[in-house]
Amino acid sequence: MAVTKQAGGRPAGERVHRAAVKLFATKGFHGTGIRDLAKAANLSSASLYHYMPTKERLLADIMRTSLQSLLDAATGELDGVDDPVERLDRLVVLHVTRHAREPMRTRVVDNEVDALTPASRRDVVGIRDAYEKLWSDAIDDGLRSGVFTTTRPATTRLALLDMCNGVARWFSPGGELGRSGLADHYADLARRMVGAPPRQPR
Amino acid sequence: MAVTKQAGGRPAGERVHRAAVKLFATKGFHGTGIRDLAKAANLSSASLYHYMPTKERLLADIMRTSLQSLLDAATGELDGVDDPVERLDRLVVLHVTRHAREPMRTRVVDNEVDALTPASRRDVVGIRDAYEKLWSDAIDDGLRSGVFTTTRPATTRLALLDMCNGVARWFSPGGELGRSGLADHYADLARRMVGAPPRQPR
DNA sequence: CCGAGACGATCAATCGATCGATAGACCCGA
DNA sequence: TCGGGTCTATCGATCGATTGATCGTCTCGG
Numbered sequence: 001m002a003v004t005k006q007a008g009g010r011p012a013g014e015r016v017h018r019a020a021v022k023l024f025a026t027k028g029f030h031g032t033g034i035r036d037l038a039k040a041a042n043l044s045s046a047s048l049y050h051y052m053p054t055k056e057r058l059l060a061d062i063m064r065t066s067l068q069s070l071l072d073a074a075t076g077e078l079d080g081v082d083d084p085v086e087r088l089d090r091l092v093v094l095h096v097t098r099h100a101r102e103p104m105r106t107r108v109v110d111n112e113v114d115a116l117t118p119a120s121r122r123d124v125v126g127i128r129d130a131y132e133k134l135w136s137d138a139i140d141d142g143l144r145s146g147v148f149t150t151t152r153p154a155t156t157r158l159a160l161l162d163m164c165n166g167v168a169r170w171f172s173p174g175g176e177l178g179r180s181g182l183a184d185h186y187a188d189l190a191r192r193m194v195g196a197p198p199r200q201p202r
Numbered sequence: 203m204a205v206t207k208q209a210g211g212r213p214a215g216e217r218v219h220r221a222a223v224k225l226f227a228t229k230g231f232h233g234t235g236i237r238d239l240a241k242a243a244n245l246s247s248a249s250l251y252h253y254m255p256t257k258e259r260l261l262a263d264i265m266r267t268s269l270q271s272l273l274d275a276a277t278g279e280l281d282g283v284d285d286p287v288e289r290l291d292r293l294v295v296l297h298v299t300r301h302a303r304e305p306m307r308t309r310v311v312d313n314e315v316d317a318l319t320p321a322s323r324r325d326v327v328g329i330r331d332a333y334e335k336l337w338s339d340a341i342d343d344g345l346r347s348g349v350f351t352t353t354r355p356a357t358t359r360l361a362l363l364d365m366c367n368g369v370a371r372w373f374s375p376g377g378e379l380g381r382s383g384l385a386d387h388y389a390d391l392a393r394r395m396v397g398a399p400p401r402q403p404r
Numbered sequence: 405c406c407g408a409g410a411c412g413a414t415c416a417a418t419c420g421a422t423c424g425a426t427a428g429a430c431c432c433g434a
Numbered sequence: 435t436c437g438g439g440t441c442t443a444t445c446g447a448t449c450g451a452t453t454g455a456t457c458g459t460c461t462c463g464g
Binding site for chain 2: 154170
Binding site: 405406407408409410411412413414415416417418419420421422423424425426427428429430431432433434 | 435436437438439440441442443444445446447448449450451452453454455456457458459460461462463464
């Protein structure tokens, strides 16, 4: 059942998915009509429904798979790493790198949560909570072992995540700092915030 | 011409404004219909148009006045303060306090920028740029006088602002940290990020 | 000749916005 | 103190346009 192609070169299902990410990110879920979606995917609005059950389910799928992939990557990245400082470093670098590489997708995940139906929202928020627990644990471990010095770890975690999420709002590949340079800088900022020693002590 | 009141106790124009802030913040601009707006303001959808020229202009007015008030407050707060550390402290405390006191209004300002028409957007972004310049200047001054140690001041400013903006997404008055406690904690975080000495050196 | 992929036409519902009308408060001249 | 005129606030009804979604039909490779 070799997937049929067309003008765009990509299979239609993928075109729909990509168009949805771009449009939901720039105009918002409610600001995007299925006709916009169809035009961006080079399809009629009727054909769209061969690739999605519903506009809302398309959004939910995008958010669910994006978040799940982030959670999986983070779990893998942390596997076998014991040093809390290294754990936090890796979380920040992964998070920032992803947000800089796919700002559109990330913006959808971060901003469109309450366009979801209650059922979809439960799923999505569940994955997000699991991901954020990795951050909480890293901070708690660092505090327990004495490498971090911060009062209010819960609030600091929120500040940390908000700071890293912001990258998706403004990052542009043409900037003075590339993706990896940016990630390193953010890792430094994170260390400072939790009171961990800087990367190369000298 | 004493402003007429009604069930809500408040004048109708203010009810419209408040309802718009709450609905735009929770359901988004495009997710809010004028009938939702009318219901929340205890008016018919027709009467709504005595208090706003257009749904989009209502949004623009909310954003413009909110941002202008923030800019004015910040300018006043900084007046006569020379020490860069103190300047940054005041910016953070003001910003965080406002975001915690009026999270709804802030969420509208932060998230609905691209629901505006190009003309409105120019106005709003202009005010926002002026506000953010206060932050840039504070950081640059601190660097020039040697109290701050951070490479990439531009990126650090963005990280700082994103961190502080996040407060509006999750703050709840019932939390363990009150508004002022939260603001103080964020001021500490900001000092750490720019490499300034902590608040009470001992 | 069948099924997947595509479409134009169209559905009911809702959208933002406007209409003409009404009820009541206020002012001013007689 | 009355009466008429004006103005503000409000509404039900309705406008044309657009929304998300569905229908039946066509096409074409296997």
